[in-house]
Amino acid sequence: MATKTQAIPIFLSVLVLALIEVSHAGGIAIYWGQSGSETTLNATCNSGLYKYVNIAFLNKFGSPRTPGLNLAGHCNPANGGCRVASSAIKNCQSKGIKVMLSIGGGIGQYSLASKDDARMVAAYLYNNFLGGRSPSRPLGSAVLDGIDFDIELGVTKYWADLASYLAAYSKPGRKVYLSAAPQCPIPDRFLGAALSTGLFDYVWVQFYNNPPCQYSPGNTSKLLASWKRWAGIRAIKKLFLGLPAAPAAAGSGYIPPGVLTSKILPEIKKSPKYGGVMLWNRYYDRVNGYSAAIKSKV
Numbered sequence: 001m002a003t004k005t006q007a008i009p010i011f012l013s014v015l016v017l018a019l020i021e022v023s024h025a026g027g028i029a030i031y032w033g034q035s036g037s038e039t040t041l042n043a044t045c046n047s048g049l050y051k052y053v054n055i056a057f058l059n060k061f062g063s064p065r066t067p068g069l070n071l072a073g074h075c076n077p078a079n080g081g082c083r084v085a086s087s088a089i090k091n092c093q094s095k096g097i098k099v100m101l102s103i104g105g106g107i108g109q110y111s112l113a114s115k116d117d118a119r120m121v122a123a124y125l126y127n128n129f130l131g132g133r134s135p136s137r138p139l140g141s142a143v144l145d146g147i148d149f150d151i152e153l154g155v156t157k158y159w160a161d162l163a164s165y166l167a168a169y170s171k172p173g174r175k176v177y178l179s180a181a182p183q184c185p186i187p188d189r190f191l192g193a194a195l196s197t198g199l200f201d202y203v204w205v206q207f208y209n210n211p212p213c214q215y216s217p218g219n220t221s222k223l224l225a226s227w228k229r230w231a232g233i234r235a236i237k238k239l240f241l242g243l244p245a246a247p248a249a250a251g252s253g254y255i256p257p258g259v260l261t262s263k264i265l266p267e268i269k270k271s272p273k274y275g276g277v278m279l280w281n282r283y284y285d286r287v288n289g290y291s292a293a294i295k296s297k298v
Contacts, residue, residue: 026269026276026298027051028291029179029204029240031102036073038283041085045092049291051276052098052202054148054179055085055139058125059108062154063117067124069138070108077138086140093145100179101129101139102148111154118158122165131174146177146201151190159194167199177201181242181278184213184226186233196235204240204278205230208253215255220263231271238275241268245279246288257293265297 029052032044044053060068068077075082092099103125104110112118127134129144147166151159163178170176179202180195182188188195195203205226207214213226231239241264244250255264260277268274276298277291285291 026240026274028276028295028298029054029202029278030285030291031056031279031281033057033071033074033102034281035283038281038286040074041088042091044282045088045095045097049285049295050097052100052179052278053092054100054102054150055089055144056102056148056281057105057108057150058101058103058129059105060110061103061121061124062111063113063120065109067121067128068109070105080138082138083140086142089139089142089144093142098145098177099142100146100148100177101125101144102150102181104150104152106152108153110151112158112162115158115161118161119165122162122169125166126169126176130169130176131171132169143174146175146179149178149180149191149194149200151180152183154190156190156193159191160197163194163197163199179204181206184210184230186226186229195233198235198237200235200237202238202240202275203230203236204242204275206242206280208242208244208250208280211252214253215259215264216252220259220267223264224267227268227271231268231273236273239271239273240275240278242278242280245281245285245290249280249284257290261294261297265294 028050030050031054032041033056057070058067059070071082089099125147126132128137131143166176166178178200180191180200181204182191184205184207207223213222215223244254247254279285279291
């Protein structure tokens with residue numbers, strides 16, 4: 001039995017170890033909005049599985065287009081039908097969940113024509129989804145936490161400008177968070193320059209549909225080597241491992257939960273930049289139960 005003098009150092013040692021463990025604890029980010037069968041936004045946040053929810057997608061924007069929100073089977077923004085999401089967004093935020101609007105995606109019509117176009121798109125996003133004002137806010141009065149860049153189409157220029165203009169809208173007590181979902185090959189064709197600004201709070205790299213830098217059955221080496229390269233980028237603050245939530249969610253790169261928790265997470269959690277895991281998407285996660293299987297280890 002420890003004496004009182006021995007107990008204090010032992011207690012402090014346990015406390016330090018606990019703090020280290022907490023500091024390396026991560027969260028799960030999920031994309032929601034692309035399937036009417038994925039459950040509601042309220043149910044998604046009430047599940048207790050996620051720390052970040054990306055509402056996907058605003059997939060039409062940039063000159064000369066009228067911005068367009070696509071939430072698949074959930075609601076019709078054209079007639080104001082998506083404003084009902086406001087209460088769900090506030091519910092999510094009340095649980096400490098960051099709710100972002102994801103712009104871009106694999107299907108859509110978007111690009112930035114110039115630096116001035118980037119400024120105008122930033123103003124549109126701020127006034128319609130963030131802390132600004134507009135009579136036509138597609139998701140109602142709720143103020144989202146920030147903007148997620150999932151840029152996979154169009155021209156490669158001016159995304160860094162858009163990030164800078166959005167970040168400039170941050171105010172004391174109302175930060176505009178920025179996140180990005182680049183592909184794992186470095187540099188990302190669309191977001192490489194934007195990421196180098198250091199303005200992004202969360203970077204969830206897509207380690208799938210990219211054989212040179214993803215997991216393949218029995219082989220973690222390419223993924224882990226790519227993770228180390230991403231973690232070595234000075235401008236990145238928090239890094240997440242982006243994965244498909246089920247085999248059908250991507251063409252390649254699915255990692256069985258047991259492999260992830262035993263072979264990969266223990267390695268990538270050694271990085272002080274480790275932020276957690278991003279999953280595509282809520283529908284496949286609901287069907288496959290992926291986040292529930294890994295959450296305690298993330």
